[in-house]
Structures are given as structure tokens and as C-alpha cells.
Amino acid sequence: MPLYKSIIIDADTQLLIWKNTESLEELSQQVQLKDVCSLRLNGMKSELHKKGFLGVRMLMQEIGYTDFDLFYDTDGKPHLKDGKHISITHSYAFSAIIISSREIGIDMELQREKIITIANKFIEPEFAYLDPLHLSLYMQKLMVIWGVKEAVYKMMSRSGLSFKQNIYVFPFELKEKTGTASVQFEEINETYPFFFEEIEDFILVYCLGTKTTQ
Numbered sequence: 618m619p620l621y622k623s624i625i626i627d628a629d630t631q632l633l634i635w636k637n638t639e640s641l642e643e644l645s646q647q648v649q650l651k652d653v654c655s656l657r658l659n660g661m662k663s664e665l666h667k668k669g670f671l672g673v674r675m676l677m678q679e680i681g682y683t684d685f686d687l688f689y690d691t692d693g694k695p696h697l698k699d700g701k702h703i704s705i706t707h708s709y710a711f712s713a714i715i716i717s718s719r720e721i722g723i724d725m726e727l728q729r730e731k732i733i734t735i736a737n738k739f740i741e742p743e744f745a746y747l748d749p750l751h752l753s754l755y756m757q758k759l760m761v762i763w764g765v766k767e768a769v770y771k772m773m774s775r776s777g778l779s780f781k782q783n784i785y786v787f788p789f790e791l792k793e794k795t796g797t798a799s800v801q802f803e804e805i806n807e808t809y810p811f812f813f814e815e816i817e818d819f820i821l822v823y824c825l826g827t828k829t830t831q
């Protein structure tokens with residue numbers, strides 16, 4: 618049973634990570650899917666993607682949910698029928714979910730040097746505190762900033778929200794594994810805490826929003 622890690626963040630926020638070691642057949646036998654999700658799964662070309670998708674359902678089953686408790690809105694954001702918030706990520710062998718009565722967002726990415734070449738697509742003011750001369754630290758910080766912006770985007774799910782213009786990551790230290798991001802967009806002017814950790818060659822980031830369910 619490859620539940621990789623479970624983190625209790627607070628009384629009603631839980632993060633779970635799955636690492637796939639099973640075959641697609643083994644996973645499929647253990648997960649019951651709604652028709653719409655079976656169709657989606659069958660339409661996926663990559664086996665890795667299929668396993669990531671099923672890994673998410675395995676994690677849900679770990680804590681008493683099934684695919685039947687999950688639905689998506691028209692933007693692709695997942696929701697739980699009981700009103701709790703859920704955010705989902707999958708990358709290569711890993712799948713991760715975070716569930717809470719707060720708004721939340723999660724992202725997991727393989728750390729890659731390519732992040733350096735695309736940095737100017739998602740960063741602007743943050744360049745003021747980044748130091749490209751320390752290449753390894755620079756890359757790690759870019760990975761965290763990217764993960765934070767993806768996680769914040771998933772939490773907000775607002776069309777037109779720009780990584781570069783509307784989400785700002787305040788200066789942070791890698792060793793502290795936490796920081797603050799702000800969002801200024803339309804009526805929103807808020808700051809949110811984020812947390813990150815390295816999992817093998819990946820970076821896992823999650824952010825916490827305001828409490829909106831019991």
C-alpha cells in the first residue's frame with residue numbers, strides 16, 4: 618500500500634502523498650470510479666497520468682472518501698460534496714491531495730533547471746531578492762515560487778489571475794520551509810501562508826487560505 622506520507626497540518630487540514638509502485642491493473646481494481654471519471658481515465662494517453670489520477674482516488678479512499686464524493690466545476694477545480702475543500706496535484710509517480718475546511722492549494726513539481734529559462738514568465742518583482750549567481754539556490758527558490766503560484770492559483774481558481782502581475786511571493790529562506798504570498802486581484806487584497814518541502818527530487822508546496830466550512 619504505497620501511502621508515502623500523511624501530514625496533519627491542523628485539526629481539520631490533512632495532506633496525503635501517494636507514490637505509485639503498483640501496476641495500472643492493480644490500481645484500477647482497487648478504485649471505483651463514476652462513469653464520467655472512467656471516461657476521462659480511458660481518454661488519457663499516458664499510463665503515468667492514469668496512475669496519477671488513480672493515486673488521487675487511492676488517497677481519498679485512505680480517509681473515507683471515494684470518487685463519488687468528488688466533482689469538478691467548469692474550470693476544472695475539484696470540490697467535495699460535503700463542503701470541505703480539496704486540492705489535487707500529480708507529478709510522475711507522485712499524487713498528493715490536501716483536504717480542509719479552509720480554502721487550500723497544493724502543487725508538486727519535479728525540480729528542473731528549465732525553470733530558470735521560464736522564470737520571466739511567472740516572476741517580476743521577486744527578481745529583486747533573487748540571486749542568479751548562486752545557481753543552485755536560485756533554482757530551488759524559483760521552484761518554490763512556481764509551486765506557490767500554482768498552489769495559490771488552484772486555491773483561488775479565478776480566471777485572469779496572473780502569476781506575474783497578481784501573485785507576489787515575499788522574500789523567504791529555504792531552510793525555514795515557509796513564507797507568505799500576497800494576491801492583489803479585483804476585490805482581493807490578501808496574504809496567505811505557504812509551506813514547502815523536498816520529497817526526493819520533487820518540491821511540494823501548499824498554501825492555506827481562510828476558513829469557509831464547519
Ligand SMILES: CC(C)(COP(=O)(O)OP(=O)(O)OC[C@H]1O[C@@H](n2cnc3c(N)ncnc32)[C@H](O)[C@@H]1OP(=O)(O)O)[C@@H](O)C(=O)NCCC(=O)NCCS
Binds near residue numbers: 724771778779
Ligand atoms: C490547472 C493548473 C493549475 C494545473 O496545474 P499543473 O501543475 O499543470 O498540474 P497538477 O498535477 O499540479 O494539478 C492538476 C490538478 O489541478 C486541479 N485543477 C485543474 N484546474 C483547476 C482550477 N482551475 N482550480 C483549481 N484546481 C484545478 C485538478 O484537480 C487537476 O487534477 P485532476 O484533474 O486530475 O483532478 C495549471 O495547469 C494552470 O492552469 N495554471 C494556471 C495558468 C497559468 O497562469 N500558468 C502559467 C503562468 S506562467
